[in-house]
Amino acid sequence: MQVKIVIGTVAFMLTMMILGFAVLREPARLSQYTDAAKGRSIEAGAHIFENNCATCHGVDGDATECYNSAGEQVGCQGLPLNNYDLLCGDPTYRMGTLNWAGTKEDFVKTTISAGRFGTVMPVWSEEFGGPMRPDQVQNVTDFVLNWESEDLCANEPVRYAWPEAAADYLASADGSAGDATNGAELYVTYGCSGCHGDTALEGSNAVGPWLGDIADVGNTRVDGLDAAGYVYQSILDPNAFIVPDCPTGPCASPSAMPGTFAARIGSNPTDMADLLAFLLGN
Ligand code: HEC
Ligand code: HEC
Known part of the structure:
Protein backbone atom coordinates (compact mmCIF):
# COMPACT_ATOMS: atom_id res chain seq x y z
CA MET A 1 0.00 0.00 0.00
CA GLN A 2 2.65 2.45 1.19
CA VAL A 3 4.77 1.69 -1.87
CA LYS A 4 1.84 2.29 -4.23
CA ILE A 5 1.16 5.69 -2.64
CA VAL A 6 4.82 6.66 -2.98
CA ILE A 7 4.96 5.52 -6.59
CA GLY A 8 1.68 7.33 -7.28
CA THR A 9 2.90 10.56 -5.70
CA VAL A 10 6.24 10.46 -7.53
CA ALA A 11 4.49 9.75 -10.84
CA PHE A 12 2.09 12.61 -10.23
CA MET A 13 4.90 15.03 -9.42
CA LEU A 14 6.85 13.94 -12.48
CA THR A 15 3.82 14.49 -14.68
CA MET A 16 3.33 17.96 -13.22
CA MET A 17 6.98 18.81 -13.76
CA ILE A 18 6.89 17.70 -17.38
CA LEU A 19 3.63 19.52 -17.95
CA GLY A 20 4.93 22.61 -16.21
CA PHE A 21 8.06 22.55 -18.33
CA ALA A 22 5.98 22.23 -21.49
CA VAL A 23 3.75 25.12 -20.40
CA LEU A 24 6.76 27.26 -19.61
CA ARG A 25 8.30 26.52 -23.00
CA GLU A 26 5.09 27.21 -24.87
CA PRO A 27 5.58 30.96 -25.48
CA ALA A 28 9.12 30.36 -26.75
CA ARG A 29 7.92 27.56 -29.01
CA LEU A 30 5.06 29.73 -30.26
CA SER A 31 7.31 32.68 -31.02
CA GLN A 32 9.74 30.38 -32.83
CA TYR A 33 6.80 29.18 -34.83
CA THR A 34 5.63 32.73 -35.63
CA ASP A 35 9.19 33.79 -36.53
CA ALA A 36 9.47 30.86 -38.93
CA ALA A 37 6.05 31.58 -40.43
CA LYS A 38 6.97 35.28 -40.78
CA GLY A 39 10.22 34.29 -42.44
CA ARG A 40 8.40 32.14 -44.97
CA SER A 41 5.89 34.92 -45.59
CA ILE A 42 8.68 37.45 -46.23
CA GLU A 43 10.37 35.03 -48.61
CA ALA A 44 7.15 34.47 -50.56
CA GLY A 45 6.65 38.25 -50.55
CA ALA A 46 10.09 38.78 -52.09
CA HIS A 47 9.08 36.73 -55.15
CA ILE A 48 5.77 38.57 -55.46
CA PHE A 49 7.61 41.89 -55.24
CA GLU A 50 10.17 40.94 -57.87
CA ASN A 51 7.44 39.88 -60.32
CA ASN A 52 4.82 42.58 -59.72
CA CYS A 53 6.24 45.62 -57.99
CA ALA A 54 9.89 46.08 -58.99
CA THR A 55 8.93 47.49 -62.42
CA CYS A 56 7.66 50.62 -60.64
CA ALA A 154 19.25 55.87 -38.01
CA ASN A 155 19.00 59.32 -39.62
CA GLU A 156 15.83 61.22 -40.35
CA PRO A 157 16.10 62.97 -43.73
CA VAL A 158 16.41 66.75 -43.78
CA ARG A 159 13.02 68.48 -44.06
CA TYR A 160 13.88 71.32 -46.39
CA ALA A 161 11.68 74.41 -46.17
CA TRP A 162 11.05 75.23 -49.86
CA PRO A 163 10.58 78.97 -50.46
CA GLU A 164 7.09 79.74 -51.79
CA ALA A 165 8.38 81.44 -54.94
CA ALA A 166 10.83 79.83 -57.36
CA ALA A 167 12.65 83.16 -57.62
CA ASP A 168 13.50 83.06 -53.90
CA TYR A 169 14.73 79.49 -54.18
CA LEU A 170 16.79 80.32 -57.29
CA ALA A 171 18.32 83.30 -55.48
CA SER A 172 19.33 81.10 -52.52
CA ALA A 173 22.63 79.20 -52.31
CA ASP A 174 20.86 75.90 -53.07
CA GLY A 175 19.13 77.17 -56.18
CA SER A 176 21.84 79.33 -57.72
CA ALA A 177 23.90 77.01 -59.91
CA GLY A 178 21.83 74.45 -61.78
CA ASP A 179 23.70 71.69 -63.59
CA ALA A 180 21.66 70.54 -66.62
CA THR A 181 23.77 67.42 -67.20
CA ASN A 182 23.14 66.19 -63.68
CA GLY A 183 19.51 67.26 -64.10
CA ALA A 184 19.16 64.91 -67.08
CA GLU A 185 20.28 62.02 -64.86
CA LEU A 186 18.02 63.06 -62.00
CA TYR A 187 15.10 63.20 -64.45
CA VAL A 188 15.54 59.43 -64.81
CA THR A 189 16.53 58.48 -61.23
CA TYR A 190 13.63 60.38 -59.65
CA GLY A 191 11.34 58.53 -62.06
CA CYS A 192 10.14 61.61 -64.00
CA SER A 193 10.96 59.87 -67.29
CA GLY A 194 8.85 56.84 -66.27
CA CYS A 195 5.74 59.00 -66.60
CA HIS A 196 6.85 61.95 -68.74
CA GLY A 197 9.00 60.04 -71.23
CA ASP A 198 12.19 61.11 -73.01
CA THR A 199 12.31 64.90 -73.43
CA ALA A 200 14.04 64.42 -76.80
CA LEU A 201 11.26 62.18 -78.15
CA GLU A 202 7.81 63.67 -78.47
CA GLY A 203 5.08 61.12 -77.72
CA SER A 204 7.32 58.93 -75.52
CA ASN A 205 5.36 59.95 -72.40
CA ALA A 206 3.32 57.20 -70.70
CA VAL A 207 1.37 58.88 -67.90
CA GLY A 208 1.98 62.64 -67.63
CA PRO A 209 2.46 65.31 -70.33
CA TRP A 210 5.59 65.29 -72.51
CA LEU A 211 8.04 67.83 -71.08
CA GLY A 212 10.27 68.44 -74.12
CA ASP A 213 8.60 71.80 -74.74
CA ILE A 214 7.91 72.80 -71.14
CA ALA A 215 10.32 75.77 -71.38
CA ASP A 216 7.72 77.38 -73.68
CA VAL A 217 4.47 75.74 -72.56
CA GLY A 218 5.37 76.43 -68.91
CA ASN A 219 5.04 80.17 -69.52
CA THR A 220 1.42 79.78 -70.62
CA ARG A 221 -0.07 77.51 -67.94
CA VAL A 222 -0.72 79.72 -64.90
CA ASP A 223 -1.18 83.50 -64.89
CA GLY A 224 1.68 85.16 -63.06
CA LEU A 225 4.07 82.18 -63.28
CA ASP A 226 6.91 81.96 -65.78
CA ALA A 227 8.17 78.52 -66.87
CA ALA A 228 10.64 78.25 -63.97
CA GLY A 229 8.01 79.25 -61.43
CA TYR A 230 5.50 76.87 -62.97
CA VAL A 231 7.78 73.82 -63.16
CA TYR A 232 8.96 74.49 -59.59
CA GLN A 233 5.34 74.54 -58.42
CA SER A 234 4.41 71.47 -60.50
CA ILE A 235 7.14 69.42 -58.82
CA LEU A 236 6.46 70.56 -55.26
CA ASP A 237 2.67 70.67 -55.41
CA PRO A 238 1.24 68.67 -58.36
CA ASN A 239 -2.34 69.53 -57.39
CA ALA A 240 -1.85 73.30 -57.49
CA PHE A 241 -2.70 73.20 -61.20
CA ILE A 242 -4.01 70.18 -63.15
CA VAL A 243 -2.83 70.07 -66.77
CA PRO A 244 -5.70 69.69 -69.28
CA ASP A 245 -4.23 66.94 -71.49
CA CYS A 246 -2.52 63.67 -70.53
CA PRO A 247 -1.55 60.88 -72.98
CA THR A 248 -4.74 58.88 -72.42
CA GLY A 249 -7.21 61.78 -72.10
CA PRO A 250 -7.73 64.65 -69.70
CA CYS A 251 -5.36 64.57 -66.71
CA ALA A 252 -7.08 63.27 -63.59
CA SER A 253 -7.67 65.31 -60.47
CA PRO A 254 -6.24 64.77 -57.90
CA SER A 255 -3.01 64.53 -59.85
CA ALA A 256 -1.53 61.12 -60.65
CA MET A 257 1.88 62.70 -60.04
CA PRO A 258 3.11 61.74 -56.55
CA GLY A 259 3.07 64.51 -53.95
CA THR A 260 6.27 63.25 -52.35
CA PHE A 261 8.91 65.10 -54.40
CA ALA A 262 9.02 68.05 -51.97
CA ALA A 263 10.20 65.60 -49.29
CA ARG A 264 12.38 63.46 -51.57
CA ILE A 265 14.17 66.29 -53.41
CA GLY A 266 14.35 68.16 -50.08
CA SER A 267 17.05 65.69 -48.97
CA ASN A 268 19.23 67.21 -51.74
CA PRO A 269 17.75 70.64 -52.44
CA THR A 270 20.25 71.50 -55.18
CA ASP A 271 18.71 68.66 -57.24
CA MET A 272 15.78 71.02 -57.90
CA ALA A 273 18.10 73.57 -59.54
CA ASP A 274 19.60 70.81 -61.68
CA LEU A 275 16.17 69.54 -62.76
CA LEU A 276 15.07 73.07 -63.64
CA ALA A 277 18.26 73.71 -65.60
CA PHE A 278 17.67 70.50 -67.56
CA LEU A 279 13.94 70.98 -68.22
CA LEU A 280 14.10 74.67 -69.06
CA GLY A 281 17.25 74.34 -71.16
CA ASN A 282 15.45 72.02 -73.59
C1 HEC B 1 3.58 58.65 -61.58
C2 HEC B 1 3.72 59.53 -62.73
C3 HEC B 1 4.53 60.80 -62.59
C4 HEC B 1 5.81 60.97 -62.11
C5 HEC B 1 6.74 59.94 -61.52
C6 HEC B 1 6.13 62.38 -62.29
N1 HEC B 1 5.06 63.03 -62.84
FE1 HEC B 1 4.97 64.98 -63.37
N2 HEC B 1 3.04 64.79 -63.90
C7 HEC B 1 2.34 63.60 -63.93
C8 HEC B 1 0.98 63.86 -64.37
C9 HEC B 1 -0.13 62.80 -64.52
C10 HEC B 1 0.88 65.24 -64.62
C11 HEC B 1 -0.35 65.99 -65.11
C12 HEC B 1 -1.35 66.20 -64.01
C13 HEC B 1 -1.04 67.41 -63.19
O1 HEC B 1 -1.26 68.53 -63.66
O2 HEC B 1 -0.52 67.26 -62.08
C14 HEC B 1 2.20 65.80 -64.32
C15 HEC B 1 2.54 67.14 -64.49
C16 HEC B 1 3.84 67.63 -64.45
C17 HEC B 1 4.25 68.94 -64.90
C18 HEC B 1 3.37 69.97 -65.58
C19 HEC B 1 3.43 69.66 -67.09
C20 HEC B 1 2.63 70.56 -68.01
O3 HEC B 1 2.57 70.23 -69.21
O4 HEC B 1 2.10 71.57 -67.57
C21 HEC B 1 5.61 69.03 -64.68
C22 HEC B 1 6.50 70.21 -65.00
C23 HEC B 1 6.03 67.79 -64.10
N3 HEC B 1 4.95 66.95 -63.98
C24 HEC B 1 7.34 67.50 -63.74
C25 HEC B 1 7.75 66.29 -63.18
C26 HEC B 1 9.10 66.03 -62.72
C27 HEC B 1 10.27 66.98 -62.84
C28 HEC B 1 9.09 64.77 -62.18
C29 HEC B 1 10.22 64.06 -61.49
C30 HEC B 1 10.86 64.76 -60.41
C31 HEC B 1 7.75 64.23 -62.33
N4 HEC B 1 6.97 65.19 -62.93
C32 HEC B 1 7.35 62.95 -61.95
C33 HEC B 1 2.82 62.35 -63.59
C34 HEC B 1 4.06 62.11 -63.05
C1 HEC C 1 2.49 50.74 -62.46
C2 HEC C 1 3.39 51.13 -61.41
C3 HEC C 1 3.22 50.48 -60.04
C4 HEC C 1 3.21 49.14 -59.73
C5 HEC C 1 3.31 47.95 -60.67
C6 HEC C 1 3.14 49.07 -58.28
N1 HEC C 1 3.11 50.32 -57.74
FE1 HEC C 1 2.98 50.78 -55.76
N2 HEC C 1 2.86 52.77 -56.21
C7 HEC C 1 2.96 53.31 -57.48
C8 HEC C 1 2.81 54.75 -57.39
C9 HEC C 1 2.88 55.74 -58.54
C10 HEC C 1 2.60 55.05 -56.03
C11 HEC C 1 2.38 56.42 -55.41
C12 HEC C 1 0.96 56.85 -55.55
C13 HEC C 1 0.75 58.21 -54.95
O1 HEC C 1 1.02 59.20 -55.61
O2 HEC C 1 0.34 58.27 -53.78
C14 HEC C 1 2.65 53.78 -55.30
C15 HEC C 1 2.50 53.66 -53.93
C16 HEC C 1 2.73 52.50 -53.22
C17 HEC C 1 2.77 52.40 -51.78
C18 HEC C 1 2.59 53.56 -50.81
C19 HEC C 1 3.89 54.34 -50.69
C20 HEC C 1 3.76 55.63 -49.94
O3 HEC C 1 4.81 56.18 -49.55
O4 HEC C 1 2.67 56.16 -49.77
C21 HEC C 1 3.04 51.10 -51.47
C22 HEC C 1 3.20 50.50 -50.08
C23 HEC C 1 3.13 50.38 -52.71
N3 HEC C 1 2.94 51.26 -53.76
C24 HEC C 1 3.39 49.02 -52.82
C25 HEC C 1 3.36 48.31 -54.02
C26 HEC C 1 3.48 46.86 -54.11
C27 HEC C 1 3.72 45.94 -52.93
C28 HEC C 1 3.37 46.53 -55.43
C29 HEC C 1 3.36 45.15 -56.04
C30 HEC C 1 2.40 44.21 -55.51
C31 HEC C 1 3.22 47.79 -56.18
N4 HEC C 1 3.21 48.83 -55.29
C32 HEC C 1 3.14 47.88 -57.56
C33 HEC C 1 3.15 52.60 -58.66
C34 HEC C 1 3.15 51.22 -58.78
Whole structure:
Protein backbone atom coordinates (compact mmCIF):
# COMPACT_ATOMS: atom_id res chain seq x y z
CA MET A 1 0.00 0.00 0.00
CA GLN A 2 2.65 2.45 1.19
CA VAL A 3 4.77 1.69 -1.87
CA LYS A 4 1.84 2.29 -4.23
CA ILE A 5 1.16 5.69 -2.64
CA VAL A 6 4.82 6.66 -2.98
CA ILE A 7 4.96 5.52 -6.59
CA GLY A 8 1.68 7.33 -7.28
CA THR A 9 2.90 10.56 -5.70
CA VAL A 10 6.24 10.46 -7.53
CA ALA A 11 4.49 9.75 -10.84
CA PHE A 12 2.09 12.61 -10.23
CA MET A 13 4.90 15.03 -9.42
CA LEU A 14 6.85 13.94 -12.48
CA THR A 15 3.82 14.49 -14.68
CA MET A 16 3.33 17.96 -13.22
CA MET A 17 6.98 18.81 -13.76
CA ILE A 18 6.89 17.70 -17.38
CA LEU A 19 3.63 19.52 -17.95
CA GLY A 20 4.93 22.61 -16.21
CA PHE A 21 8.06 22.55 -18.33
CA ALA A 22 5.98 22.23 -21.49
CA VAL A 23 3.75 25.12 -20.40
CA LEU A 24 6.76 27.26 -19.61
CA ARG A 25 8.30 26.52 -23.00
CA GLU A 26 5.09 27.21 -24.87
CA PRO A 27 5.58 30.96 -25.48
CA ALA A 28 9.12 30.36 -26.75
CA ARG A 29 7.92 27.56 -29.01
CA LEU A 30 5.06 29.73 -30.26
CA SER A 31 7.31 32.68 -31.02
CA GLN A 32 9.74 30.38 -32.83
CA TYR A 33 6.80 29.18 -34.83
CA THR A 34 5.63 32.73 -35.63
CA ASP A 35 9.19 33.79 -36.53
CA ALA A 36 9.47 30.86 -38.93
CA ALA A 37 6.05 31.58 -40.43
CA LYS A 38 6.97 35.28 -40.78
CA GLY A 39 10.22 34.29 -42.44
CA ARG A 40 8.40 32.14 -44.97
CA SER A 41 5.89 34.92 -45.59
CA ILE A 42 8.68 37.45 -46.23
CA GLU A 43 10.37 35.03 -48.61
CA ALA A 44 7.15 34.47 -50.56
CA GLY A 45 6.65 38.25 -50.55
CA ALA A 46 10.09 38.78 -52.09
CA HIS A 47 9.08 36.73 -55.15
CA ILE A 48 5.77 38.57 -55.46
CA PHE A 49 7.61 41.89 -55.24
CA GLU A 50 10.17 40.94 -57.87
CA ASN A 51 7.44 39.88 -60.32
CA ASN A 52 4.82 42.58 -59.72
CA CYS A 53 6.24 45.62 -57.99
CA ALA A 54 9.89 46.08 -58.99
CA THR A 55 8.93 47.49 -62.42
CA CYS A 56 7.66 50.62 -60.64
CA HIS A 57 9.28 50.58 -57.18
CA GLY A 58 12.75 49.41 -58.23
CA VAL A 59 14.60 46.13 -57.77
CA ASP A 60 15.70 47.16 -54.26
CA GLY A 61 12.49 49.00 -53.49
CA ASP A 62 14.20 52.39 -53.47
CA ALA A 63 12.77 53.48 -56.84
CA THR A 64 16.15 54.00 -58.48
CA GLU A 65 16.46 50.95 -60.74
CA CYS A 66 13.46 49.87 -62.83
CA TYR A 67 13.20 47.75 -65.96
CA ASN A 68 10.37 47.42 -68.47
CA SER A 69 9.17 44.08 -69.85
CA ALA A 70 11.80 44.23 -72.60
CA GLY A 71 14.51 44.44 -69.92
CA GLU A 72 15.46 48.05 -70.70
CA GLN A 73 16.13 50.37 -67.75
CA VAL A 74 13.40 53.00 -67.38
CA GLY A 75 12.49 55.72 -64.86
CA CYS A 76 10.60 54.30 -61.86
CA GLN A 77 6.99 55.46 -61.78
CA GLY A 78 6.50 54.37 -58.17
CA LEU A 79 7.75 55.78 -54.88
CA PRO A 80 10.65 54.45 -52.84
CA LEU A 81 9.31 51.90 -50.31
CA ASN A 82 12.66 50.86 -48.83
CA ASN A 83 12.59 54.30 -47.35
CA TYR A 84 12.66 56.26 -44.08
CA ASP A 85 9.45 58.20 -44.64
CA LEU A 86 7.36 55.09 -45.30
CA LEU A 87 8.82 52.78 -42.64
CA CYS A 88 10.55 54.56 -39.77
CA GLY A 89 8.80 55.72 -36.61
CA ASP A 90 5.19 55.09 -35.68
CA PRO A 91 3.30 56.94 -36.98
CA THR A 92 5.67 57.29 -39.94
CA TYR A 93 6.16 60.55 -41.82
CA ARG A 94 4.01 59.27 -44.73
CA MET A 95 1.16 58.27 -42.44
CA GLY A 96 1.28 61.84 -41.10
CA THR A 97 1.18 63.51 -44.51
CA LEU A 98 -1.81 61.36 -45.56
CA ASN A 99 -3.62 61.69 -42.19
CA TRP A 100 -3.60 57.93 -41.67
CA ALA A 101 -4.85 57.11 -38.17
CA GLY A 102 -4.45 53.28 -38.18
CA THR A 103 -1.32 51.16 -37.74
CA LYS A 104 1.75 51.13 -39.98
CA GLU A 105 1.01 47.58 -41.14
CA ASP A 106 -2.54 48.54 -42.09
CA PHE A 107 -1.27 51.58 -43.97
CA VAL A 108 1.03 49.49 -46.15
CA LYS A 109 -1.42 46.60 -46.51
CA THR A 110 -4.39 48.81 -47.38
CA THR A 111 -2.36 50.72 -49.98
CA ILE A 112 -1.30 47.44 -51.58
CA SER A 113 -4.80 45.96 -51.38
CA ALA A 114 -6.74 48.91 -52.72
CA GLY A 115 -4.04 50.73 -54.74
CA ARG A 116 -4.11 54.53 -54.85
CA PHE A 117 -7.13 55.78 -56.70
CA GLY A 118 -6.27 58.24 -59.46
CA THR A 119 -2.59 57.18 -59.52
CA VAL A 120 -0.85 54.37 -61.43
CA MET A 121 -0.53 52.32 -58.20
CA PRO A 122 -2.77 49.33 -59.10
CA VAL A 123 -5.36 47.52 -56.98
CA TRP A 124 -3.85 44.18 -55.89
CA SER A 125 -6.34 42.41 -53.63
CA GLU A 126 -9.09 40.15 -55.01
CA GLU A 127 -11.32 41.91 -52.51
CA PHE A 128 -11.14 45.07 -54.65
CA GLY A 129 -10.98 43.33 -58.02
CA GLY A 130 -7.19 42.80 -58.13
CA PRO A 131 -5.26 39.59 -58.88
CA MET A 132 -3.96 38.59 -55.40
CA ARG A 133 -5.32 36.37 -52.63
CA PRO A 134 -5.31 37.79 -49.07
CA ASP A 135 -2.33 35.61 -48.08
CA GLN A 136 -0.32 36.95 -51.04
CA VAL A 137 -1.12 40.54 -50.07
CA GLN A 138 0.02 39.67 -46.52
CA ASN A 139 3.27 38.15 -47.89
CA VAL A 140 4.24 41.21 -49.91
CA THR A 141 3.19 43.50 -47.01
CA ASP A 142 5.51 41.53 -44.69
CA PHE A 143 8.28 41.83 -47.29
CA VAL A 144 7.92 45.61 -47.56
CA LEU A 145 7.72 46.10 -43.76
CA ASN A 146 10.84 43.96 -43.36
CA TRP A 147 12.93 46.74 -44.95
CA GLU A 148 12.62 48.68 -41.71
CA SER A 149 16.04 48.38 -40.07
CA GLU A 150 18.24 50.23 -37.62
CA ASP A 151 20.44 51.39 -40.49
CA LEU A 152 17.55 52.73 -42.55
CA CYS A 153 16.04 54.52 -39.56
CA ALA A 154 19.25 55.87 -38.01
CA ASN A 155 19.00 59.32 -39.62
CA GLU A 156 15.83 61.22 -40.35
CA PRO A 157 16.10 62.97 -43.73
CA VAL A 158 16.41 66.75 -43.78
CA ARG A 159 13.02 68.48 -44.06
CA TYR A 160 13.88 71.32 -46.39
CA ALA A 161 11.68 74.41 -46.17
CA TRP A 162 11.05 75.23 -49.86
CA PRO A 163 10.58 78.97 -50.46
CA GLU A 164 7.09 79.74 -51.79
CA ALA A 165 8.38 81.44 -54.94
CA ALA A 166 10.83 79.83 -57.36
CA ALA A 167 12.65 83.16 -57.62
CA ASP A 168 13.50 83.06 -53.90
CA TYR A 169 14.73 79.49 -54.18
CA LEU A 170 16.79 80.32 -57.29
CA ALA A 171 18.32 83.30 -55.48
CA SER A 172 19.33 81.10 -52.52
CA ALA A 173 22.63 79.20 -52.31
CA ASP A 174 20.86 75.90 -53.07
CA GLY A 175 19.13 77.17 -56.18
CA SER A 176 21.84 79.33 -57.72
CA ALA A 177 23.90 77.01 -59.91
CA GLY A 178 21.83 74.45 -61.78
CA ASP A 179 23.70 71.69 -63.59
CA ALA A 180 21.66 70.54 -66.62
CA THR A 181 23.77 67.42 -67.20
CA ASN A 182 23.14 66.19 -63.68
CA GLY A 183 19.51 67.26 -64.10
CA ALA A 184 19.16 64.91 -67.08
CA GLU A 185 20.28 62.02 -64.86
CA LEU A 186 18.02 63.06 -62.00
CA TYR A 187 15.10 63.20 -64.45
CA VAL A 188 15.54 59.43 -64.81
CA THR A 189 16.53 58.48 -61.23
CA TYR A 190 13.63 60.38 -59.65
CA GLY A 191 11.34 58.53 -62.06
CA CYS A 192 10.14 61.61 -64.00
CA SER A 193 10.96 59.87 -67.29
CA GLY A 194 8.85 56.84 -66.27
CA CYS A 195 5.74 59.00 -66.60
CA HIS A 196 6.85 61.95 -68.74
CA GLY A 197 9.00 60.04 -71.23
CA ASP A 198 12.19 61.11 -73.01
CA THR A 199 12.31 64.90 -73.43
CA ALA A 200 14.04 64.42 -76.80
CA LEU A 201 11.26 62.18 -78.15
CA GLU A 202 7.81 63.67 -78.47
CA GLY A 203 5.08 61.12 -77.72
CA SER A 204 7.32 58.93 -75.52
CA ASN A 205 5.36 59.95 -72.40
CA ALA A 206 3.32 57.20 -70.70
CA VAL A 207 1.37 58.88 -67.90
CA GLY A 208 1.98 62.64 -67.63
CA PRO A 209 2.46 65.31 -70.33
CA TRP A 210 5.59 65.29 -72.51
CA LEU A 211 8.04 67.83 -71.08
CA GLY A 212 10.27 68.44 -74.12
CA ASP A 213 8.60 71.80 -74.74
CA ILE A 214 7.91 72.80 -71.14
CA ALA A 215 10.32 75.77 -71.38
CA ASP A 216 7.72 77.38 -73.68
CA VAL A 217 4.47 75.74 -72.56
CA GLY A 218 5.37 76.43 -68.91
CA ASN A 219 5.04 80.17 -69.52
CA THR A 220 1.42 79.78 -70.62
CA ARG A 221 -0.07 77.51 -67.94
CA VAL A 222 -0.72 79.72 -64.90
CA ASP A 223 -1.18 83.50 -64.89
CA GLY A 224 1.68 85.16 -63.06
CA LEU A 225 4.07 82.18 -63.28
CA ASP A 226 6.91 81.96 -65.78
CA ALA A 227 8.17 78.52 -66.87
CA ALA A 228 10.64 78.25 -63.97
CA GLY A 229 8.01 79.25 -61.43
CA TYR A 230 5.50 76.87 -62.97
CA VAL A 231 7.78 73.82 -63.16
CA TYR A 232 8.96 74.49 -59.59
CA GLN A 233 5.34 74.54 -58.42
CA SER A 234 4.41 71.47 -60.50
CA ILE A 235 7.14 69.42 -58.82
CA LEU A 236 6.46 70.56 -55.26
CA ASP A 237 2.67 70.67 -55.41
CA PRO A 238 1.24 68.67 -58.36
CA ASN A 239 -2.34 69.53 -57.39
CA ALA A 240 -1.85 73.30 -57.49
CA PHE A 241 -2.70 73.20 -61.20
CA ILE A 242 -4.01 70.18 -63.15
CA VAL A 243 -2.83 70.07 -66.77
CA PRO A 244 -5.70 69.69 -69.28
CA ASP A 245 -4.23 66.94 -71.49
CA CYS A 246 -2.52 63.67 -70.53
CA PRO A 247 -1.55 60.88 -72.98
CA THR A 248 -4.74 58.88 -72.42
CA GLY A 249 -7.21 61.78 -72.10
CA PRO A 250 -7.73 64.65 -69.70
CA CYS A 251 -5.36 64.57 -66.71
CA ALA A 252 -7.08 63.27 -63.59
CA SER A 253 -7.67 65.31 -60.47
CA PRO A 254 -6.24 64.77 -57.90
CA SER A 255 -3.01 64.53 -59.85
CA ALA A 256 -1.53 61.12 -60.65
CA MET A 257 1.88 62.70 -60.04
CA PRO A 258 3.11 61.74 -56.55
CA GLY A 259 3.07 64.51 -53.95
CA THR A 260 6.27 63.25 -52.35
CA PHE A 261 8.91 65.10 -54.40
CA ALA A 262 9.02 68.05 -51.97
CA ALA A 263 10.20 65.60 -49.29
CA ARG A 264 12.38 63.46 -51.57
CA ILE A 265 14.17 66.29 -53.41
CA GLY A 266 14.35 68.16 -50.08
CA SER A 267 17.05 65.69 -48.97
CA ASN A 268 19.23 67.21 -51.74
CA PRO A 269 17.75 70.64 -52.44
CA THR A 270 20.25 71.50 -55.18
CA ASP A 271 18.71 68.66 -57.24
CA MET A 272 15.78 71.02 -57.90
CA ALA A 273 18.10 73.57 -59.54
CA ASP A 274 19.60 70.81 -61.68
CA LEU A 275 16.17 69.54 -62.76
CA LEU A 276 15.07 73.07 -63.64
CA ALA A 277 18.26 73.71 -65.60
CA PHE A 278 17.67 70.50 -67.56
CA LEU A 279 13.94 70.98 -68.22
CA LEU A 280 14.10 74.67 -69.06
CA GLY A 281 17.25 74.34 -71.16
CA ASN A 282 15.45 72.02 -73.59
C1 HEC B 1 3.58 58.65 -61.58
C2 HEC B 1 3.72 59.53 -62.73
C3 HEC B 1 4.53 60.80 -62.59
C4 HEC B 1 5.81 60.97 -62.11
C5 HEC B 1 6.74 59.94 -61.52
C6 HEC B 1 6.13 62.38 -62.29
N1 HEC B 1 5.06 63.03 -62.84
FE1 HEC B 1 4.97 64.98 -63.37
N2 HEC B 1 3.04 64.79 -63.90
C7 HEC B 1 2.34 63.60 -63.93
C8 HEC B 1 0.98 63.86 -64.37
C9 HEC B 1 -0.13 62.80 -64.52
C10 HEC B 1 0.88 65.24 -64.62
C11 HEC B 1 -0.35 65.99 -65.11
C12 HEC B 1 -1.35 66.20 -64.01
C13 HEC B 1 -1.04 67.41 -63.19
O1 HEC B 1 -1.26 68.53 -63.66
O2 HEC B 1 -0.52 67.26 -62.08
C14 HEC B 1 2.20 65.80 -64.32
C15 HEC B 1 2.54 67.14 -64.49
C16 HEC B 1 3.84 67.63 -64.45
C17 HEC B 1 4.25 68.94 -64.90
C18 HEC B 1 3.37 69.97 -65.58
C19 HEC B 1 3.43 69.66 -67.09
C20 HEC B 1 2.63 70.56 -68.01
O3 HEC B 1 2.57 70.23 -69.21
O4 HEC B 1 2.10 71.57 -67.57
C21 HEC B 1 5.61 69.03 -64.68
C22 HEC B 1 6.50 70.21 -65.00
C23 HEC B 1 6.03 67.79 -64.10
N3 HEC B 1 4.95 66.95 -63.98
C24 HEC B 1 7.34 67.50 -63.74
C25 HEC B 1 7.75 66.29 -63.18
C26 HEC B 1 9.10 66.03 -62.72
C27 HEC B 1 10.27 66.98 -62.84
C28 HEC B 1 9.09 64.77 -62.18
C29 HEC B 1 10.22 64.06 -61.49
C30 HEC B 1 10.86 64.76 -60.41
C31 HEC B 1 7.75 64.23 -62.33
N4 HEC B 1 6.97 65.19 -62.93
C32 HEC B 1 7.35 62.95 -61.95
C33 HEC B 1 2.82 62.35 -63.59
C34 HEC B 1 4.06 62.11 -63.05
C1 HEC C 1 2.49 50.74 -62.46
C2 HEC C 1 3.39 51.13 -61.41
C3 HEC C 1 3.22 50.48 -60.04
C4 HEC C 1 3.21 49.14 -59.73
C5 HEC C 1 3.31 47.95 -60.67
C6 HEC C 1 3.14 49.07 -58.28
N1 HEC C 1 3.11 50.32 -57.74
FE1 HEC C 1 2.98 50.78 -55.76
N2 HEC C 1 2.86 52.77 -56.21
C7 HEC C 1 2.96 53.31 -57.48
C8 HEC C 1 2.81 54.75 -57.39
C9 HEC C 1 2.88 55.74 -58.54
C10 HEC C 1 2.60 55.05 -56.03
C11 HEC C 1 2.38 56.42 -55.41
C12 HEC C 1 0.96 56.85 -55.55
C13 HEC C 1 0.75 58.21 -54.95
O1 HEC C 1 1.02 59.20 -55.61
O2 HEC C 1 0.34 58.27 -53.78
C14 HEC C 1 2.65 53.78 -55.30
C15 HEC C 1 2.50 53.66 -53.93
C16 HEC C 1 2.73 52.50 -53.22
C17 HEC C 1 2.77 52.40 -51.78
C18 HEC C 1 2.59 53.56 -50.81
C19 HEC C 1 3.89 54.34 -50.69
C20 HEC C 1 3.76 55.63 -49.94
O3 HEC C 1 4.81 56.18 -49.55
O4 HEC C 1 2.67 56.16 -49.77
C21 HEC C 1 3.04 51.10 -51.47
C22 HEC C 1 3.20 50.50 -50.08
C23 HEC C 1 3.13 50.38 -52.71
N3 HEC C 1 2.94 51.26 -53.76
C24 HEC C 1 3.39 49.02 -52.82
C25 HEC C 1 3.36 48.31 -54.02
C26 HEC C 1 3.48 46.86 -54.11
C27 HEC C 1 3.72 45.94 -52.93
C28 HEC C 1 3.37 46.53 -55.43
C29 HEC C 1 3.36 45.15 -56.04
C30 HEC C 1 2.40 44.21 -55.51
C31 HEC C 1 3.22 47.79 -56.18
N4 HEC C 1 3.21 48.83 -55.29
C32 HEC C 1 3.14 47.88 -57.56
C33 HEC C 1 3.15 52.60 -58.66
C34 HEC C 1 3.15 51.22 -58.78
